[in-house]
Amino acid sequence: MFPTPIQKRSRNWQFTYQAFLPLALIMWLLPLIAVGVFSVKPEGDFAAGEYWSLPSTFGGFENYGKVFFESDMPRYLLNSLLITVPTAIGAVALACMAGFALGIYKFKLNLWIFFLFVAGNFVPFQILMVPVRDLTVDMGLYNTKTGLVLFHIAFQTGFCTLFMRNFIKGLPFALIEAARVEGIAEWRIFVYIVLPLMKPAIAALSVLIFTFIWNDYFWAIVLTQGAESQPVTAGITSFNAQFRAAYHLMSAGAIVAALPPVAMFFLMQKHFIAGLTLGAVK
Amino acid sequence: MSTASLARSEYAPENRSWYKRNEIRVTPWLFLAPAILFFLVYVIIPIFQSFEISLFSWDGLGPREYIGTENYVELWDDPAFYTSLKNNLIWLILYLLAIPAGLFIALFLNQTVFGIRLYKSLFFFPFVISQVVVGLVFTWFYDPTFGLFNTIIGWVGLGPINVLGDPTYVTYGIIAAGLWPQTAYCMILYLTGLNAVDPEQIEAARLDGAKGWKMLWYVVVPQLKPATFIAFVVTIIGALRSFDLISVMTNGGPFGESRVLSFYMFEVALSEYGFRMGYGAAIAVVLFIIMLFFIAYFLYSMYRDERGR
Numbered sequence: 001m002f003p004t005p006i007q008k009r010s011r012n013w014q015f016t017y018q019a020f021l022p023l024a025l026i027m028w029l030l031p032l033i034a035v036g037v038f039s040v041k042p043e044g045d046f047a048a049g050e051y052w053s054l055p056s057t058f059g060g061f062e063n064y065g066k067v068f069f070e071s072d073m074p075r076y077l078l079n080s081l082l083i084t085v086p087t088a089i090g091a092v093a094l095a096c097m098a099g100f101a102l103g104i105y106k107f108k109l110n111l112w113i114f115f116l117f118v119a120g121n122f123v124p125f126q127i128l129m130v131p132v133r134d135l136t137v138d139m140g141l142y143n144t145k146t147g148l149v150l151f152h153i154a155f156q157t158g159f160c161t162l163f164m165r166n167f168i169k170g171l172p173f174a175l176i177e178a179a180r181v182e183g184i185a186e187w188r189i190f191v192y193i194v195l196p197l198m199k200p201a202i203a204a205l206s207v208l209i210f211t212f213i214w215n216d217y218f219w220a221i222v223l224t225q226g227a228e229s230q231p232v233t234a235g236i237t238s239f240n241a242q243f244r245a246a247y248h249l250m251s252a253g254a255i256v257a258a259l260p261p262v263a264m265f266f267l268m269q270k271h272f273i274a275g276l277t278l279g280a281v282k
Numbered sequence: 283m284s285t286a287s288l289a290r291s292e293y294a295p296e297n298r299s300w301y302k303r304n305e306i307r308v309t310p311w312l313f314l315a316p317a318i319l320f321f322l323v324y325v326i327i328p329i330f331q332s333f334e335i336s337l338f339s340w341d342g343l344g345p346r347e348y349i350g351t352e353n354y355v356e357l358w359d360d361p362a363f364y365t366s367l368k369n370n371l372i373w374l375i376l377y378l379l380a381i382p383a384g385l386f387i388a389l390f391l392n393q394t395v396f397g398i399r400l401y402k403s404l405f406f407f408p409f410v411i412s413q414v415v416v417g418l419v420f421t422w423f424y425d426p427t428f429g430l431f432n433t434i435i436g437w438v439g440l441g442p443i444n445v446l447g448d449p450t451y452v453t454y455g456i457i458a459a460g461l462w463p464q465t466a467y468c469m470i471l472y473l474t475g476l477n478a479v480d481p482e483q484i485e486a487a488r489l490d491g492a493k494g495w496k497m498l499w500y501v502v503v504p505q506l507k508p509a510t511f512i513a514f515v516v517t518i519i520g521a522l523r524s525f526d527l528i529s530v531m532t533n534g535g536p537f538g539e540s541r542v543l544s545f546y547m548f549e550v551a552l553s554e555y556g557f558r559m560g561y562g563a564a565i566a567v568v569l570f571i572i573m574l575f576f577i578a579y580f581l582y583s584m585y586r587d588e589r590g591r
Contacts, residue, residue, distance in 0.1 A: 002476065002484050002502050006393045018395060025404055029422040031462075032408070034430050038422075051428040098317035101310035111588065113314065115581055120325040122519055122577045126566040130335055130559045131328035133552075134342070154324030157317050174350040186309040215412030217526040223553065233414045237530070240418075248421070258415040265410040269403060276467070277474035280509040 037249035039063055046247055063252040071242060072227045073253060076235030079145060080214055080260070083231050086149045088209040091156035092202055093277025098157065100190050104176060114165060121158030125218050128155075136223055147236050148223050148231075160205055163278060167201040168194065204275030207268045211261040232257045306328055329570070336563035343557075353564035361539055363565070366546040369453050370522065370572070373542060376457045377464060377521035384468025385506075389498075391469070394478045400507045402473060409466040417530030420459035421446065446532050449539035454525050464520055468513045475509030476502075511583065518576050522569070543569040 006017050026033065043057030050056070067073050102114050132151055133142070141147030171194070179189045218235035227235065236257050243249040265272050301308060336353055338346040357363050391402050408416065424431050426444040435441040445455035479502060487501045504512075525544045528534060534541045534549060541549070543565055551562025 001392070001481055002479060002497065003389055006395060013402070017393070019428060021395075021401055024390070025401060029407065030403060030430065031419045032411075035419050035422065042322075049428075052430075052433060066546050070559060083419065094317040094320060097313040105306070105310035107307070107310060110310075111585075115585070116326070117317075117321065118584065119577050119581060122573065122580065123325065123329065123516075124522060124566065124569045124573050125525070125542060125569040126544050126562075127332045128328045129332075129548070129566065130342075130551060130563050131331035132324060135323075137326070154320035157321055158325065161317060186305055190313070211410060216413070216416045217412065217529070218548075221529075222548075233412050233526075236414060236418070250418070251422075254415045254418050258411045261408070261410050261412070265406075267405065273470060273474070274286035275404075277471055277509075277512075280471045280474045280512050281478035 035251045036246050037253060039255050041248050043246070043248060054265065059248060060252075063248050064256070066249055067252045067256055071239055071253070072235060073232070073239060073256060074232060076232040076239070077256070079229055079235070080231035080233075083145050083148050083152070084210050084213045085214045087152040087156065087204045090149070090153035090210055091160050092205050094153065094157045095160030095164045095205065096195065096198060096202065097190075098161045099168050100194055102161065102165040103168030103171075104194070105172075114161075117158045117161040121155075121162065129222055133222055143224050143226065143229055145224075145229050148219060148229070151219060151223065152216070156209055160209065163202060163205055163275070164198070166278065167198065171197055186199050200271065200274070203268065204271040204278075207264055207272045208275040210264055211272075214261045224247075299447065332563045332566055335560055336567050338560045339560045341557045342551075342559045346560075349560070353561050356511050356561065357564055359569070362546060363543075365538060366541045366543045366565075369540065369542045370569075372453055373457060373460075373521045373524055374518065375453070377460065377517050377524075378514075380461050380464035380468050380517050381510065383461070383465045384470075384513065385472050387465065387469045389478055392473065402470075406466050406470050408463040409470070411463070413460075413463070413526035414530050416459055416463055417527045420455075420462075420527075424455055445539075447536055449536055451519065452532055452536065452540040455529055456524075460520070460524060460527050464517060467516060471509045472512050474504060475506040479505045479538035492551075515580055519573075522573055522576075543572075 006014050009017075010059075037055070040058055040060035040063065041055040042057050042062065045053065045056055045059075069181060094218045098117070102110055136142050136147040136151070139147070141150070175193060176189055179193055185194075214231070216231070217233040221229050224234065227238070230238075236253055239253050240250050243253070305338065308332060335346075337348060337350060339349045339352070340346040387405060391398065423429050424445040426432055426442045426447070431445065432442040435443070443451065452479055483501060484497070484504070487497055492501060502570045523544060524542055528542060528545045529548075532540045534545055538546075547562045547569065549564040550556070550558050552564060
């Protein structure tokens with residue numbers, strides 16, 4: 001193991017390390033902790049210029065209550081959910097199929113198509129912006145959640161296919177050959193043999209896509225406007241315009257907007273990290 | 283069921299349908315069709331359309347007017363374009379700091395003490411938060427009147443510095459904000475990589491007297507190569523995609539000094555400054571060509587790996 005396990009060092013070292021850990025963490029998360037403290041400070045503290053003192057009273061309920069009941073925030077959160085979940089389902093479904101095709105079958109264009117998906121995944125958004133916006137307007141889907149979902153599905157399919165194909169490549173091919181010898185139809189091999197084995201990959205991808213799409217900002221402002229279809233990342237700017245200079249409310253709003261992917265991460269940590277670090281070891 | 287289909291495929295070849303006879307050849311295309319369709323319509327074709335649009339003068343609604351390379355000629359003399367290009371370069375170089383920074387945090391956390399798993403998760407935390415929120419958090423962090431940053435440098439007698447309002451500091455300030463989640467991502471890649479480092483090699487190197495920096499550079503880092511490659515890919519892509527932070531923190535200002543190509547393109551094509559789709563597309567094409575060098579390199583590396591399998 002590298003570096004040397006701390007247990008093999010002197011007691012002084014161990015003590016220093018244990019003490020330094022929480023300190024380093026606080027320094028690392030300092031900007032975030034500040035926002036957390038802001039969000040539970042009552043309004044009076046800011047009026048008095050007491051930015052960095054501890055909250056004089058606990059204003060959390062009032063601040064978060066205002067976010068939930070006196071702003072469009074619940075609306076934006078719902079929009080985000082209605083954009084994120086269908087995208088995750090759609091992209092993962094398409095990628096399962098494409099990954100199966102690219103991972104199992106040998107045909108001439110296989111590697112070319114695979115690299116097409118990989119390359120598309122790295123493309124800068126701006127090169128797609130004008131035509132995609134135009135297409136969405138033409139289909140009558142501008143400023144709708146559907147328009148956003150369709151694009152997200154298409155774009156995320158690139159990354160998801162890369163992921164799925166590599167995962168399926170790692171499955172024992174003998175299993176598929178055995179099924180073919182049995183004369184099982186190809187689509188049944190997919191449904192009954194490959195799909196059940198893909199569960200961990202599906203879980204990992206779903207969490208990742210959920211987080212990526214929830215945090216998307218660029219496409220949200222390109223393809224939507226206004227509270228009826230904008231997700232929370234775009235909505236928070238108008239939220240902040242509504243509460244300009246009310247730092248306690250803006251902080252509470254920012255925390256609410258950030259929370260769902262954070263919750264997702266802590267609940268599904270194993271899958272999340274497995275997904276992100278795919279390929280980091282060989 | 284399996285016996286029935288076995289019977290059919292083995293003993294009655296003439297009666298098999300066209301699909302049955304070509305099943306192995308046709309199935310992958312059926313499975314690929316939806317993904318390819320979506321990807322063509324929303325990703326591949328738009329790339330070519332952008333190239334085409336860059337040759338037109340177009341406000342997005344009215345008729346297009348073909349103007350040849352005029353957009354590119356205008357770009358050649360546009361000081362804002364060069365500012366963006368210069369900032370893109372600064373982003374690219376400084377963003378790479380996330381890789382060594384991530385490695386060192388990973389080394390720091392690669393211990394087995396009580397609660398270390400929670401520490402690792404909390405260090406990773408910034409990556410999960412949306413860039414919009416990171417941008418807001420850092421805007422307040424840098425605030426000249428009450429921000430934590432100025433409070434801290436005030437203790438050592440410096441400042442106050444209005445980081446986001448000062449043309450010399452603004453880009454560095456935003457990059458620092460971007461490095462925060464990016465370092466977290468590189469850290470998690472290296473933590474996973476360190477897990478897989480071969481302990482026998484480490485022990486052998488130790489017996490040979492290797493330690494500290496030498497051990498790290500000659501024994502550990504080479505074994506982390508796959509993690510480094512991915513860290514490199516995601517960091518380069520992240521640097522060239524920087525948009526959210528700039529949009530949220532400064533909106534390109536002050537005086538357009540924090541623009542990068544991705545932001546400038548959006549500003550030209552879709553913001554209140556006007557709807558110049560053609561000019562925007564031309565900027566996007568330049569950005570795409572820069573990215574293409576990296577994409578070609580990534581694909582080449584992956585291709586070599588595929589051949590090696």
